[in-house]
Amino acid sequence: MQSLETISVEDAVQVLAVVGDLSMGLPIDHSMRTARLAARLAEENGDGAQACTSTRLVALLRWSGSTATAGGFAQLLGDDVGGRLAMVTRTLPGASNLSLHNVLPLAQMQCEVAGDIAALLGLSEDVEESLRHLFGTHQHSDMQDPLFAPGIPRSVFYVRLAGDLEVLAPAHGTEGALRLIGERAGVKYPALLVERLAPHAQAWLDALEEPTCAADYAGHDRRVPMALLADVIELKLPWLAGFSRRVAELTRHSANLAGMLALEEKPMVRAALLHGLGRVAVPNAVWDRPGKLDAADWDKAHQAPFWTARAASQVPAIQLEATLASYAYERLDGSGYFRKARGAALGMQESVLAVAVVFTALCSARPWRPPHGEAAAAALLTAQAAAGRFDRQAVAAVIAAAQASPSRTRAGATAGALAGAPAREGLLSAREAEVLRHVSLGETSRDTARALKMTPAAVRSHVDVIFEKLGSNSRPAATLKALARGLI
Template sequence: MQLDETISVEDAVQVLAMVGDLSMGLPPDHSVRTARLAARLAEENGDAADACTSTRLVGLLRWSGSTATAPGFSNLLGDDVLGRHAMVTRTLSGNPNLTLPNVLPLAEMQCEVAGDIAALLGLAPDVEEALRHLFGSHARGDMQDALFAPNIPRAVFYVRLAGDLEVLAPAHGTEGAMRLIGERAGVKYPATLVERLAPHAQDWLDALGEPSCAADYAGHDRRVPLTIIADVIELKLPWLAGYSRRVAALAKRSAVGAGLIALEEKPLVRAALLHGIGRVAVPNSVWQRPAKLGDLDWDQVRKVPFWTARAAVLVPAIAHDTTLASFVYERLDGSGYFRKARGEAIGPQERVLAVAAAYAALTSPRPWRPAHGEAAAGTLLVAQAGAGRFDRQAVSAVLEAARSMAPKPGRAKPVRDALLSSREVEVLRHISLGETSREAARAMKITPASVRTHVDTIFEKLEASSRPAATLKALTRGLI
């Protein structure tokens, strides 16, 4: 089903900035503050207004690719959220896995995905180029050797320096932050830029409540698909790819059957696409726990809708959508979270959203269980409605919608373009969900070598060098 909801470029950037911050374990306004500080640096260095604007956008999208590297950092650090926070604040020590050969491929992946996000949003080429160089490049050697290459955009240095000051000052104080920054002067950023910052560091940090350059750049109000945000969020857990799209499509198809009027359908679909914002704040190790979640795990999971609701404060344009989205885990009997809302406190849209999300989750495979069949999922939801957790009419509407949307036997899912062959699309569907070449080969009854050959071809055709980047592009093009 085509999902036509859109968001302005500037609002999308703001949402993605928050998603990146939460994914890195940072305060949800960290990238906003970094962007303002980086813009001040650009101004102090004599850059023109358009360069200031580009620097601001690079600062906002600095961590936008971090969902793509969450699985890798989870493997390296155990906790991709708190671990990365400790890493960037330089409070992490004694981890033997933090070596350049281990970290550099993840840094490259993060740059690639951030650059692709900028391209999907239609941002200026210099913004995309800066994001692609923000953490180094294989093509130019390691991260230190690449710093002073003549084709590295200046915004890279402004954002690196601003980001380090903004993230290190709370952990080490401004003086301590400048001391740590000084150790990398001439290595991570030009020493002259550090000297220019030093006299202003505390004053600029104190004044970061005020923007230093405008957010009304050319094209800031152009509309882009809201699905971009959902897709970026779900790169955090490969097996989630396309999940929010499925929830949105189910909710849209269920709206009439659930008794909603036409005006209620649009915010319902938007909420479905945004309901996963808070998920990025929870470590991957919790989401992939093979055993029953413990009390501490549940404490983190219950914060997911809280952080989704928090987006309403930081990005007012989506306030209604994210407030609605934050009810996705509430239940009529009060057993849900995070508000413990019950009964009439949960409106008709919220009831449909809750059931659509539950059905989409039940019928999707998870690391700890296979997907439930449609009949089994329906039986579970009907039982939950009978127990007073879900709305009966909403359950009936979602199950009817699911039946009407089920692919006909023997009919392949249509795609919007013919860039990839049908076999390549099949391979991509498997690897986009996090399957290894061996797992995909077993499912498709081909050899792992054949899968790897197809993957190489897919990457070449999509101009991608990593699975998250290929997944993001494929979802956008309707290939998977």
Template sequence: MQLDHTVTVEEAVQLLAMVGDLSMGQPTDGSIRSARLAERLALADGAEEGACAHARLVTLLRWSGCTANASGFSALLGDDVGGRDAMLTHTLPPGTRMSFTSVAPLARIHCEVSGAIAEAVGLPPEVETGLRRVWEHHDGGGMPERLAAPHIPRLVYYVNLGSDLEILARAHGIDEALRLIAARSDKKYPAALVRLLAVHAREWLDANDAPPCPAPVPALAARVPLSIVADMIELKLPWLLGYSRRVADLAERAALMAGLPPAQQHCLGRAALLHGIGRAAVPNAIWQHSGKLGAADWEKLRLVPYWTARAGVQVPSLRAEAALASHVYERLDGSGYYRDLDADTLTMPQRILAAAAAYAALRMPRPWRPAFTAPEAAAVLAAEAAAGRFDLQAVNAALGAADGTRLDAGDTAAKRKSLLSERETAVLRRLSLGESNKEVARELKISPSTVRTHVESIFRKLGCSTRTAATLKGLTLGFI
């Protein structure tokens, strides 16, 4: 039976808003707070209830295209997350080149994707149009089409003024925020709206924890696939496309094979579709890095599941799924993150999600390696189970769901240990670093002829004839 992985449009919008905030280096409630200000401005300007609701939705979704152009901003600014935060807060380093020709193509991608998302979830045409025009300016100096009034919907000004006030007041204080906004009067926004905002800005910011009463939007009660959130996240890194869908399918089938009840199967599938939310907060340069990460970059990766867990706070109806999703990188030996849990606390659904995500990742190519074959991926999980990091039952369920492969207890620690001796393992690890026989001999304090004997034995046992192939086999079997 196909399990239901839909959410309401309102829930999808809230999740997309959070992903957008993380991608732009903003607090996870930044778009919510900006939307409240945009609504208040619309109300004060005499807009009808429907227009106020549309302004709220455009504000929440205004970053929904930002994952699609993350690679472009990474190339332009070096850091797609921190760089765009600096753009929003007017803190880019002096001399940063941000020409129209370099940014306009990225703005076009952003607007097209966010408009397409609004269309896909069935939001009103006014919302879609607003998203496609959200970077245009009152005087025609915006992007990507350089439209000017009256060809820009008025709700775009509500959105931009509410958003800019929230971001700039948080970064610089309200007085400086109003000065920066006033400097763009009759350029980015109409002067009359700037004056209206200035009158109420302090009052609205003080009351911004309590939202105004928005008009109901019937379309928000409709249901849409939760996978739209996963797909939006994975636009950030093209080599990730489809990953969360694969994990969801594998985790659900593994849960069925493991005998978990339908409710847990359902939660696992939905959690898998959410588990990448926190990935949006990490700059592309870190994801693309092929070598060893420094401490600061590694700490950003450790926070990925934390930000995913925060999605349950922002969308309480998905709290259980977000909590499960945030355990995807925990390991039985306590070496995982971000909670550093171990076998005493990890449940079977959490263990299955971890195994399914690891297997799906191995089976997909990455910029620094090709995809593992099914036997190679199974060997990696076998080694991880033998080392005490993955649960053997969960691994068996994931492998069985993938292609029917199963591991017996005898395939884990004992057989792995007997394959290569400790000395052969040490030699293989040195070979994987590109060292010659003489260099290995010097490091291990043995003779070159002894190294040569060990290399021949390693090749024979691993069924290899080259050092590169032996290295790959060593990685898949967990010797390296």
């Protein structure tokens, strides 16, 4: 079994910060700017270096669970990306459908997933606990301490306050931002902390425009599976669960069959795990559309690889892989996107990756169509190669790799095992794992029951047991943990 591609914890946090920002419709450097503000606030309040580091990590991962709630906000707001941007900048129209009743469950889910991400990254307990409390609600009476509510980590308040200042100032000006922040002083954050921020707000915002090196994190040399990034990205669209893992494995074997060197193969596999990064910046309504996309939707979809390329410029550690990943939808005849690259501009690395993405997608179910059989997918790609859209050698290598192990391209395959994650026998029964595979792809209890020839009540009973065993309260959290542990 091949070993997992890995990435340092610090670089993984940086990538997840970008993913969260794009998912929320925020500027691609919002979380990094918030981290600097929050650390300054913690320092101003007298906290030590370790607390400032924890605060910075919480700020960077503030929106990391937002992919898990994209579907819920898409239902509430129509546009999960633009709608959430309007929500956090407080520019939503007065007639919005948001209420505490329908937003609180999504906030709790987002906190759960963000906390799980911190745990999977091996971050400290105070970072994990801060993320699990980040979007909770409080009353004035909770603020018994002049600065902090009992039982809630201090980083929560630093990050809430810094994040609001950073996101509200461009929309309302610094004075307007402080006025809006003041309206929630004593509830969302302690009033005294707001008073300590106010005199420095403009100067600290101005300082963000100055270039700076990323702050060092003491655990930067630890490494985690790169597949975790793909799993978090794909929580945005349940039907994508495990997709990039399968693309990565097919890419690896295709590169071998194409006679490529290990030096060429490694960035391809890593690019396969990152190729969907920019997809989070495009509203769910585009990806979930059951029929053909109109011109406006296509324009939005074409932005996905552009944002993947932008991420490459934001996080130097993934520049090579993310740049390569941004070519996944280019075509030899220039009909792809977003660059409209053609011919010699696309080498064998770009060509194999593009074919592996398409082949895996064709063999996976989508909201607008059932999966193709692998023979049908091979025939379609062979015809496309003959028409000049794909490289013939790349197509032949991908088809041969898929035929050597057909399960690599199917959504029902064991995604964690395909990517090399360690399997943990015994945690879930075979039936429970089967149920979770269906549920993780967004299927309802009725759909899962029909597929597995069970009753919906039996499916729900299995799901309850699965959640208990995994220590999860939501489908996205259970999916993330199960993929990381190689259970599905």
